[in-house]
Amino acid sequence: MADVAALACGLAVTLAADEDSEAVATARLRVLASSGQPPDVLAKAVAGGATPGCSTLVIDDCHYAVGSPDAEVFLGELIDQTTFRVLLTSRLRPEWITSRMIVYGEVATLEMSDLAFTDDEARAVIQEV
Numbered sequence: 847m848a849d850v851a852a853l854a855c856g857l858a859v860t861l862a863a864d865e866d867s868e869a870v871a872t873a874r875l876r877v878l879a880s881s882g883q884p885p886d887v888l889a890k891a892v893a894g895g896a897t898p899g900c901s902t903l904v905i906d907d908c909h910y911a912v913g914s915p916d917a918e919v920f921l922g923e924l925i926d927q928t929t930f931r932v933l934l935t936s937r938l939r940p941e942w943i944t945s946r947m948i949v950y951g952e953v954a955t956l957e958m959s960d961l962a963f964t965d966d967e968a969r970a971v972i973q974e975v
């Protein structure tokens with residue numbers, strides 16, 4: 847996920863309508879990436895090739911992209927350029943998720959404290975075992 851070109855190609859394949867559009871999208875992205883195009887250009891290319899009926903994008907382990915500024919810019923731009931509802935899992939909050947997005951309800955986060963068992967919940971689970 848830290849390699850923005852590979853991330854862009856993988857998402858283009860996932861979001862393509864059929865094998866023909868998949869081949870065109872990946873070929874175009876390879877040309878763009880090999881010519882050193884910035885991540886926002888790659889994001890526009892992926893967004894433009896996405897299946898019109900695609901409404902939800904799920905990305906697991908997004909924390910692998912957090913260490914790459916290019917991957918972060920790419921994902922942020924892709925989200926901005928599409929109407930996808932996005933569900934991502936990450937151990938770290940991506941930089942493109944701003945406090946403003948959280949305040950205005952554009953993003954909902956679950957922190958570790960939200961997922962941790964309370965003492966009573968832990969006792970209930972241990973007693974059932």
